[in-house]
Amino acid sequence: MTRIGRCWTAAFGLLLTTAACGSSDTTDAGTEVGRIVRAPTPQSEFTPLALEATVDRLIATINESTIEPMQMVVLLKNLDTFFEPIATGASRAMGELDVTGNVLGPTDQSSDDPTTSQDLQNQQIEQAVAGGADGIGISPYGDLNAAAVDDAVANGVHVVTLDTDVATSKRSLYVGALNTSAGATAANTLLAMLPPPPGTVLIHGTTGAEWGDGYARTRGAQEVIQAAGYAPVVSEAAFFADEAFDVDWMKGEIEAANPPVVGMVGLFNISYRCVMGADAAGIPDVPIVAFDFDPRTVDYMRQERIKATHTQRQYYEGYLVPYILYSIKTIGLDATREILAPLMDGDSRVNIGLDVVPWGKIDAYNDFLDEIGAGQ
Incomplete structure (x- = not known):
């Protein structure tokens, strides 16, 4: 911070x-x-x-x-x-x-x-x-x-x-934004891209209740994914650790998942790391949705590696x-x-x-932010 x-x-x-x-x-x-x-x-x-x-x-x-x-x-x-x-x-x-x-x-x-x-x-x-x-x-x-x-x-x-x-x-x-509903919105965006269950969905979120906002957002996503018949697995977002540590942790969660991971949802501004975790685990084609509008998230969206993001x-x-x-x-x-x-x-x-921004609408969304003077 x-x-x-x-x-x-x-x-x-x-x-x-x-x-x-x-x-x-x-x-x-x-x-x-x-x-x-x-x-x-x-x-x-x-x-x-x-x-x-x-x-x-x-x-x-x-x-x-x-x-x-x-x-x-x-x-x-x-x-x-x-x-x-x-x-x-x-x-x-x-x-x-x-x-x-x-x-x-x-x-x-x-x-x-x-x-x-x-x-x-x-x-x-x-x-x-x-x-x-x-x-x-x-x-x-x-x-x-x-x-x-x-x-x-x-x-x-x-x-x-x-x-x-x-x-x-x-x-x-x-x-x-209300965090429980925000997490649920992100999960619902991903569900439309998934094959029928069974399957595991990896959530790049947090299980630490001491951070109430992050925990509520993660719980919102977990509940939607589980209700749809998938197995939610949370990979702890490592904000204050080396990026490589975060990616390696995701890799381990993906490799250990049973049934296999069929989708990933990132719930914070470091969501772009989901792409890196998927690559490290050898599943580069897995559908991924993200949160916030970090430039690295936008770069991966332009490559269609991240299918959509959610901005606050x-x-x-x-x-x-x-x-x-x-x-x-x-x-x-x-x-x-x-x-x-x-x-x-x-x-x-x-x-x-929230604004839900599909990968094909990046330029339209950027134009909107520029017009209101809110570009990042």
């Missing part, structure tokens, strides 16, 4: 007041009446129509309200690779809302600094509250951030999590969070939940869904 740096205080003092894309009127009392106008979203087969319609409804309701200026911040684990589209979306939404705020990620930190990334993020939350933030969006490290989130809420600051969650905290809402709509994660924070401040949490109902799972999770 990339460590978050300490330079919050300086950054917070330089928060940008971005220009709105709409206009505003002033009431006799001096408060502003929001007149938010979104930049048009390019139309594509990948445009999430239900999500777009929900944002439009949110804006229409906010525009009927009398509001005060707002200060917010979005804290991410990183500002590049996977998180770059999140930062793009959040920054664009803040500009349309004309709020005082910024998106913050890592800064330089000395290698001998014993402070953990989680501790640094907790410091950022505390400093945001002290600096007068009305709302915080955060991609947290899990339960280790729960106390800091709860302290922010106790001080009257609404907190919305994205990408990862702290379900044990008092955060208002979570925004992102990071841009929309970032874009939706400032609007939700703004809505909570202006119309309240309950009214915000009511508008978000088409996307809600329960009363606290906003499911933005």
Whole structure:
């Protein structure tokens, strides 16, 4: 994981007041009446129509309200690779809302600094509250951030999590893909490519329940594969080990499988390693589906080695969070939940869904990402 740096205080003092894309009127009392106008979203087969319609409804309701200026911040684990589209979306939404705020990620930190990334993020939350933030969006490290989130809420600051969650905290809402259904979606994509059972499906996932999101995604895939009559076998994704170790582990699982492996599904951004594992085990033609849009995954898709991938709509994660924070401040949490109902799972999770990208649609998907400014 990339460590978050300490330079919050300086950054917070330089928060940008971005220009709105709409206009505003002033009431006799001096408060502003929001007149938010979104930049048009390019139309594509990948445009999430239900999500777009929900944002439009949110804006229409906010525009009927009398509001005060707002200060917010979005804290991410990183500002590049996977998180770059999140930062793009959040920054664009803040500009349309004309709020005082910024998106913050890592800064330089000395290698001998014993402070953990989680501790640094907790410091950022505390400093945001002290600096007068009305709302915080955060991609947290899990339960280790729960106390800091709860302290922010106790001080009257609404907190919305994205990408990862702290379900044990008092955060208002979570925004992102729901991992159990995401794993099930990936498994269903693969099932359409498989011969009839019996057969083993190798899942490049995790069996470690301590990482709740990864475990839930893996369980979602396992349940679908098993229900379809195949034997699911999980090869532990080795994020922090040498790539060769990960590939060799997959090779061993494939060679030991009985019945033989007839398909593979990777559930994380290192899914491209499934191709390497299949090659090492001598089954180069096995159907493989992947997760995320790592350049190496895309390269294998262009070779038709990976048949499809599943992306998490990071841009929309970032874009939706400032609007939700703004809505909570202006119309309240309950009214915000009511508008978000088409996307809600329960009363606290906003499911933005997944994009399923077949290997033959890479260029079309890249064009869509470029048009919304969310290319990786």
